[in-house]
Amino acid sequence: MTGAVVAAGAAAPLLAACGDDRGGSGAKPTSNTLTIMTTGVPADEQLAMWKQYAAEPLGVELKFVTVADGTFPSQALAAQQSNNPPDIIQWSSQGAPVLKASGIALEPLDSYISASETKSDFYPQDYASGTIDDKVYALGFNCDSRAIAYRGDWAANAGPVPTNWDADEFGAWAAKMNGPNRTAFGWEAKTADGRGSSNFLPLLWSTGASLVTKQDGKWAIGFTESQFASVLDFYAKMVNTYKATPKDVAGWGYPDTDGGFSKGTLGAYSVGPWVTAICKDFPDVLKNIKCAPIPNLGTPTSFWSESALMLHSASANKDKAWQFIANMRSEKAQDAMTAMKGNTEGSPRISSNAKLADPLVKQWAAQLEFAKVPEPIDIHVVMDGVVYPAMQEVALKGSAPAEVAKAAMKNMETALTQLNV
Known part of the structure; x- marks a missing residue:
């Protein structure tokens, strides 16, 4: 037939x-x-x-x-x-x-x-x-695309969600979702995680940077040290300033963010619209899902x-x-x-x-x-060799974003040698 x-x-x-x-x-x-x-x-x-x-x-x-x-x-x-x-x-x-x-x-x-x-x-x-x-x-x-999925019931007293917000506005809002046995905000930072790039890249892009650019037929670094540091500063603030995220986020992958949100232990994270399918077996979560724009560091972007x-x-x-x-x-x-x-x-x-x-x-x-649109490269090379180690450093060890960004630029040069083979 x-x-x-x-x-x-x-x-x-x-x-x-x-x-x-x-x-x-x-x-x-x-x-x-x-x-x-x-x-x-x-x-x-x-x-x-x-x-x-x-x-x-x-x-x-x-x-x-x-x-x-x-x-x-x-x-x-x-x-x-x-x-x-x-x-x-x-x-x-x-x-x-x-x-x-x-x-x-x-x-x-x-x-x-x-x-x-x-x-x-x-x-x-x-x-x-x-x-x-x-x-x-x-x-x-x-x-x-990506947006912030969040628990509307947890955020009832956090204030209105704007159509555009920066890191500090978001951090102050997210922190109000903290509570017993729950985390306000999380992300993927585990080495080899397949989704973390979709959350990191919009923040980097919002600074006006690209991850990589083509120069003379080869890939080159598309961001400055200060732009990379500003993204790391966002993550550091979520952990250390606003206490919206625990230090052990450094070891989270998408099963942790998906699982935490669907089971009611995580209040917000950047994800696609298929979060509703992830939560289909958790009716209390499903009925309270709301959508907010991704916080940005200059220009609103999504993935x-x-x-x-x-x-x-x-x-x-x-x-x-x-x-x-x-x-x-x-x-x-x-x-x-x-x-x-x-x-x-x-x-x-x-x-x-x-x-x-x-x-x-x-x-x-x-x-x-x-x-x-993400740059057409094997993103795992950059995420595993550059980005995840930097995210882990600022979250778990509390290292200064500027110092971590300096090391990341050197790691990025190493990653480019693999991308330009």
Whole structure:
């Protein structure tokens, strides 16, 4: 039956699931099945939408091959080296540079876009997010920003939330959520945490800096020592001045922030609109979630992220695979997604966000307009080698932000040698 979905197993069956239908060497012949490598098969209602709006109009079946997030690049490379690549790769757009750096042959999408899409229908960040060296390799089918999720009941006496606030205004407000057996504010600072960059970067960007810039074809440091120090000063103040955050935040990862907020021990943190899904089994928390803008150090910013679709260059089904992507991004599909009950994501198609069913998710979507796209690098190199150690130093040891920033600049030079290989 066309449009049916076949779900493959977890990482182990990858090569078999993507096997060469001819049983020999060379690229696979075209077929009516599109293989999608992903970290997870969509939930039932979302899957039905994928079928209705993207697969069935093409008369294709979908085969999902699921792999672990931490081994995604190596699994994709193994499939490619065995001449069994997927037709489509679904991962975050921030993962595209990691895949490219790992040797994955992604197909440039610029010619497809020119022939099929009206760029003004989409946020410019959507195209920028998947761009590497002036070519687009990834396009989103949903997107989100970051904002402060907080407990409205805990903050009832903290005062009104402004549309724009600096570090001190936020710190004084957040501290009023402290109470017995609970923490007012937290963040991810654990080495190897996969989400902390989305909270650190908006603060850095709000100083007017970039994380990195391209100079003569190589990555260079995009911030000054004082700009980095001002971000560290924000974290230090949350711990030492406003006492809104405990010192052991230095070891927190996203399971700690998600878990603390959902279970009622954390009052606020920077997160995406999917926090409502995280808290679905905690009704008391869910009914009290409110949304506030991220505090800034000069200019309001947020973090643009999206679930992206990429074409593998060795796919024999590239045209069908592209049409599937185009169908997923169509007005009909995007309107259906944003109107779907339980949806927690915004749309890269600007007009579709007006149809968001959840008023809370709409507040997150309002941040998309000024959200910034992270620089196309392997962010783990910088976070693990530079940022997390600095955050840990000021939070756990109480070290002076200016001194830690000085050391961070040297660590950043070391990180650049890895990024510029």
